[in-house]
Amino acid sequence: MTDSAKLDHIVVAAADLDAGVAWVEQRLGQALPAAGGxxxxxxxxxxxxxxxxxxxxxxxxxxxxxxxPAHPRWFGLDNPPATPRLAHWLVRWPGLPALPAVNGPAIRQRRGDLSWLITVPEDGALPHGGVFPSFLDWEMDEAAIPPRAMPSKGFELTALRLRHPDAPQLARDLAPILQDPRVSWHAAEEVALSATLTGPEGAITL
Structure with missing residues (x-):
């Protein structure tokens, strides 16, 4: 296991951004910050x-x-879900060494002054239906990574549950890279993710 790999973020995918925001806000019980781009x-x-x-x-x-774009969009967004859902998660891993083949190559993304590397399969699909994470490298010191400067509503990610028919093997594949007590794997016929966020008024599930 590498000590430098950490859970970076969770992803709600939607066909329409406003619909995705509304889906999250209904569960949070409050408005999302305006941050984004x-x-x-x-x-x-x-x-x-x-x-x-x-x-x-x-x-x-x-x-x-x-x-x-001339190439497939990331996160399977050429074919977005009919209704918003928690679809994926990402692990930040400085240097991106020894990437699993399912994740595809690391490509460079830019927004404004920010530049980072992220794995995107060549077909744009979500690795193992979204339960296996993508990897990114912010290419900066941990103390300066962008999440630390994002606006907060007082919520923390306290659990991420991953369901997949081959969950035990996927857990073994990820174990040398990341160990996080919030992440749990569960064998199930259908692929699904759910997350618990704990905030000012208690816990909610996405």
Whole structure:
């Protein structure tokens, strides 16, 4: 196991960003911060909220004002879910060594002055239906990573449950990279993710 890999963020995918934001806000019981922006290379846009000290929640959808990219969008967003859902999660891993083949190559993304590396399968699909994480490298000191500066509503990620028919093997594949007591694997016929966020009024589930 590497001590440098950490859970970076969870991803709610939607066909429409406003619908995705509304889905999250209904569960939080309050409005999301206005933070977010566009990803020109991928034709997507997002909204962001910090969770705890150094993780965050991302709501992401295709950007109707952006040209459709010549390559597949990330997070399976060429075919977004009919209704918003918790679809994926990401681990930050400085240097991105020895990447699992299922994750595809690391590509560079830019937004404003920010630049980072992130794994994206060549077909844009979610690794193992979304339960196996993608990996990113912010290419900066841990104390300066972007999540630390994001606006917060007082929520923390306290549990991430991952369901997959091959959950035991996926857990073994990830174990040398990440050990996080909040993350649990469960064998199940259907692929699904759920997360518990604990906030000012108690716990909610996405």
């Amino acid at each position: 566009k990803h020109p290379l991928m034709g997507t846009h997002n909204r962001l909220m910090r969770l705890g000290q150094a993780s965050f929640l991302e709501v992401i959808a295709p950007d109707p004002d952006a040209p459709r």
